[in-house]
Amino acid sequence: MEYSDILFEKENGIAIITINRPKVLNSFRRQTVEELIMAFEAAGQDPNIGVILLTGTGDRAFCVGGDVKEWGPSGYDGSSWIDIGLPVVRLQELIRSVPKPVIAVVNGYAIGGGHVLQVVCDLAISSENAIFGQAGPKVGSFDAGYGTAYLARLVGERKAREIWMLCRQYTAEEALQMGLINKIVESSALMDEARKWANEILRLSPSALKMIKASFNADTDHIHGLTKLAFGALNFFYATPESNEGHQAFIEKRSPDFSEFRDRGENL
Template sequence: MERQWETLKEYKEIKYEFFEGIAKVTINRPEVHNAFTPNTVQEMIDAFTRARDDERVGVIVLTGEGDKAFCSGGDQKVRGHGGYVGDDQIPRLNVLDLQRLIRIIPKPVIAMVKGYAIGGGNVLQVVCDLTIAADNAKFGQTGPKVGSFDAGYGSGYLARIVGHKKAREIWYLCRQYDAQQALDMGMANTVVPLADIEDETVQWCKEIMRHSPTALRFLKAAMNADT
């Protein structure tokens, strides 16, 4: 089904759109498999903050442009000592601020994963409330291959979702897992054909928005209280 998504604000590296109570944040760097820079992350923080404060928005969807990648993590071309270097030439790890915002924002956040969710991209889908995966989705971590790691949600919260043994396997071996494997280990909620993923995601959003936003807000806070 074709939907007329309304652009709420123009950005350089993401899209921020709205449709019938749903805010959609799209990482728009398909030429690098939707890898993020500090600028990308800052734009996402701004968009998520706007969605949080917009009374019309009931659910937020996070996705990547195109069918090949949800997000491939931090753009290694701008990686420097102390973090990733943005236009201001200051090394940053502001993706940690984004992860925290997704966790504390008082509205459900759904990751709509097409293609690769790798490295920091996998961590982003992990911290979302729900993950809907296309049948071409691939999940995994790569950090230890290049001396990188996630000492926060990407490891600790992942262990809570899939269990400690499986989380250690994911990080220590740096393998990739297909959508069905992600579903089986509890890292995804459902798997649908690629052609149907937006329809399915919108349907989930509509079902969620039938319920009390106050109840959902406090349920999210309660479920996140110990992490």
């Protein structure tokens, strides 16, 4: 299988999936997400693979979410009533359901939809220059599924509300302190540390790990239905003037003006 937007490598029981769009800070378009899905499915079905690493090319960004160039008049191109034109729900579900541990190797910015990708991984290791955060309410978007409900399981509901309701960005050290990631290492040692963790996992019982992952997921599987509902609502929201204001402000590099929508709920 040839990939254009990602790199997919296998080495000694480890699958390394890399978002390979460094010129746009590894933001994803539809092609990217579809290739990620194919790679995760292939790694999940390969009996020779025991651990999956997810990272981004370069040292500036892990992933900063959806590529704004894919944006159309009513959201991302190719949207339907149940999605936003990017099969991100399928990707999120696959990362959670693939019967092998998935480690996010965060090598820079993990923002928006890219931040949610590292949230749904089983473990996360970051470089010291990594930056984490959500941006949805600043640009007329949201993730009311795994990006909110599951995030609250990781960092606590009060902190999760802060992350979404203030749209601040957090350093790797702050992320570690709040329980968002597992470890920080120097950028030059990041992949070596990720391989070290992967090799520790490879020495463990694969069937036991599969059942442990399924058990952890069972406790939060109700978020699956919430995520489907949320992305369906997000598709409709993208067609509103309120969402368009956030997106246009981002494109024009100005602060959005949401004041006219403050007391109106009918646009939803």
